[in-house]
Amino acid sequence: xxxxxxxxxxxxxxxxxxxxxxxxxxxxxxxxxxxxxxxxxxxxxxxxxxxxxxxxxxxxxxxxxxxxxxxxxxxxxxxxxxxxxxxxxxxxxxxxxxxxxxxxxxxx
Numbered sequence: 001x002x003x004x005x006x007x008x009x010x011x012x013x014x015x016x017x018x019x020x021x022x023x024x025x026x027x028x029x030x031x032x033x034x035x036x037x038x039x040x041x042x043x044x045x046x047x048x049x050x051x052x053x054x055x056x057x058x059x060x061x062x063x064x065x066x067x068x069x070x071x072x073x074x075x076x077x078x079x080x081x082x083x084x085x086x087x088x089x090x091x092x093x094x095x096x097x098x099x100x101x102x103x104x105x106x107x108x
Contacts, residue, residue, distance in 0.1 A: 007043070007062045008092035009069065011055040012105045014047065015076070015085045021048055024055075027078050031087075032057050038071045040064030051105055056092060065091070 014024065025045045032039040040059055047055035059065055068074075074087040090104060 004058055005092055007060070007065055008056055008058045009065055010090045010092050010104070011057055011074075012051075012053060012088045012090070013076075013086055014053045014055050015081065016048075016053045018082075019080055023080065027076060027081075028055055028057060031074070031076055032059070032068065037074060038064075038067035040067070054105055 011028065014028070018024075019027070025047050028045045028047060029042045031037055032042050032045075040061055041064070042057060043060045044058040045055060046058075049055060059068075068089055069091060071089075074089055075084040076087055077084045088104070
């Protein structure tokens with residue numbers, strides 16, 4: 001599990017309720033596999049999660065995490081979405097409480 005956490009990022013800003021969960025999962029896989037998004041092979045996407053608009057993306061290679069985090073702006077786009085959706089990508093940390101994640105998603 002510890003090795004997996006080093007290959008995982010937290011995605012917030014996922015548009016909620018617009019598409020089915022399966023379709024949104026597919027869109028996130030496609031987005032984070034694209035070279036233009038500094039992506040790479042995705043092992044797993046966890047969506048939906050207990051937090052609204054949050055997904056977890058686990059890559060096969062930990063180096064991809066670094067590359068994805070370096071990209072200034074991630075925008076989820078697809079013809080099934082009415083507009084672009086900016087995504088916030090942060091490093092996953094097992095020690096981060098759900099309250100911290102809540103604050104990232106819902107700033108005060």
